[in-house]
């Protein structure tokens with residue numbers, strides 16, 4: 001059974017691993033999602049106009065990824081936001097596989113925050129090709145809770161949605177977590193009972209079976225919004241830690257500080273298997289992948305991948321790879337990540353989780369990539385936000401990071417927009433190949449060029465779903 | 469564009485000239501209590517912006533001539549930017565006739581690529 005195009009309605013009454021007997025909007029296990037969900041047919045992709053001289057708002061784009069369709073690899077629709085200047089960035093579902101106890105719940109709404117505006121849009125996605133805006137939470141409503149700069153959206157058990165917020169109402173530290181109601185999308189207030197030592201926020205992941213949430217750190221909005229300044233790193237204004245939370249009591253329990261080895265820890269991905277108490281975080285600036293894990297009741301971490309900076313003939317200082325996004329395949333076998341300043345996307349075998357083994361990589365765009373165009377389209381930027389098909393056989397990515405950082409490192413994105421690309425992955429052979437036929441050029445978006453950012457599938461994906 | 473006799477009630481307004489880097493220039497009247505971004509929106513001119521409260525710098529312009537005041541703390545600008553004449557047009561209100569360099573590329577001046 002496939003619910004890729006008709007989210008919801010999946011029942012798991014007879015699954016021996018999951019005997020709650022309650023239908024929900026997701027899948028009983030990551031394996032069920034991987035094998036039963038069918039191929040992705042449409043992709044939702046963020047299109048951003050902020051920081052460009054394009055007189056149009058940001059949009060959520062619908063890309064046709066069904067090879068049997070006459071509009072394959074085309075941007076077949078865009079839903080423009082009602083206001084300009086949002087900087088749509090990351091987004092999430094009202095419900096996922098963790099909502100298995102929520103009777104009657106369907107995965108039919110996208111929560112789409114504006115990173116700069118702090119405006120939060122609720123989109124009706126029950127028909128993936130007919131997206132529409134259902135509700136808008138205005139910035140003032142968010143500022144009332146002394147929060148700004150919404151980032152990661154996850155639905156969580158008990159009928160709630162949590163959004164990590166990077167700033168207070170002034171765009172300064174510390175931020176926190178905003179909780180929305182899954183039913184009517186009203187703001188409940190802060191999720192956390194106690195921020196503890198957490199002074200910066202960014203991404204988060206949770207493992208409900210182990211009563212834990214792990215969050216990472218970027219910086220204060222007023223620090224990262226205008227662009228990346230090394231002086232700010234020296235002044236300690238960027239993060240170097242992750243935080244361990246008690247999922248039930250919502251209290252901050254512990255800080256794991258990486259220091260120089262883990263500067264700017266961004267995306268947090270725990271293993272999909274809900275039995276696991278480990279995951280990875282990519283430290284963008286240090287360009288390390290750090291594994292964090294619980295052993296005998298104690299949380300610890302280790303650098304498992306350490307990448308080197310590289311000399312560039314036209315640059316004064318060695319250039320770090322800048323790991324900006326990473327994800328784990330649904331079977332927890334492969335880790336993929338992007339090096340946005342260098343220009344490659346990498347695939348590691350993590351079956352031995354403490355010893356990832358590089359199995360393949362693709363160079364496309366960037367400051368070092370040999371391949372600077374695909375099917376006649378210049379690659380502006382480099383591999384950045386990643387999304388993997390549920391069966392692990394197709395890796396898609398976009399090439400823009402963040403408007404002000406794009407303008408600093410790949411200014412051509414600001415003028416011409418960016419791309420969505422794809423590689424075919426052969427998990428059995430441990431390799432991947434760039435699909436030279438697939439390119440979606442957001443430079444040609446209706447209404448003017450746009451930056452392409454996060455990608456999601458109707459029906460759930462490797463970076464949205466958590467299992468209870 | 470005041471009508472005779474209405475001046476007394478109308479707030480003081482100044483002509484602000486927006487200069488794009490491609491050479492395009494447009495002038496508009498901006499009231500003392502109106503931000504340059506708001507005034508531009510009002511007349512249907514597109515200026516870049518994001519947060520609208522001084523934190524993100526997306527609306528950065530460079531004052532070429534005249535006086536603009538920030539009506540709240542321009543958090544996105546560092547001391548060196550303020551000294552060099554950069555202004556946040558979402559907070560900037562005019563205090564004289566002004567000329568301002570505008571457009572998305574002005575913001576990119578604030579923080580150059582540190583490795584280059």
Ligand code: FES
Pocket residue numbers: 516517518519520521522523524525526527528544556557558559
């Ligand atoms: S729009 Fe964010 S500082 Fe002006």
